[in-house]
Amino acid sequence: AVQFAGYQVCSPEGKWLGEVASVLLEPETGNTAYLVLFFKEPRVYGRALMVKDPRRFVPIPWGRFTPVAGDDTLSLDADEMSLIPAPYLEKEPDSLSAAQASAIDNYWQCVGGEGN
Secondary structure (H helix, E strand, C coil), X not given: CCCXXXXXXXXCCCCEEEXXXXXXXXXXXXXEEEEEEXXXXXXXXXXXXXXXXXXXXXXXXXXXXXECCCCCEEEECCCHHHHCXXXXXXXXXXXXXXXXXXXXXXXXXXXXXXXX
C-alpha cells in the first residue's frame, strides 16, 4: 500500500488545504478507506473567537482524492469552505467507530465537488 502520510493536499484550483496526518484502512480488506487531513481552520470573521483551537483532524473518504503526478501531493475534490463544517476529531484517530464513519460518509456525499 502507498504511504500517504505527509502528503500535501490542495484543492482542484491548487490552493493548499493541509497535510495528510494518517491513513485509515478498511478492517476487512486492508484497503485505504480514509485519509485524515490535518487542517488549520482559517480565521473567518465572526467565527475566530468561537474556535479555541483551529487545528483539527478531518477524516475524508479516499475516493475524494486524486494523486498529483510527480509530486507528494493529492488534490481533494473540495474547497476550504467545505472543510470548515466537516466532521472532525481533536486528536489523530487510529480508527473510526461505525457512527463516526457513517457521519463522515453522509457529509461528504452531500458536499458537491468537481467529480460529483
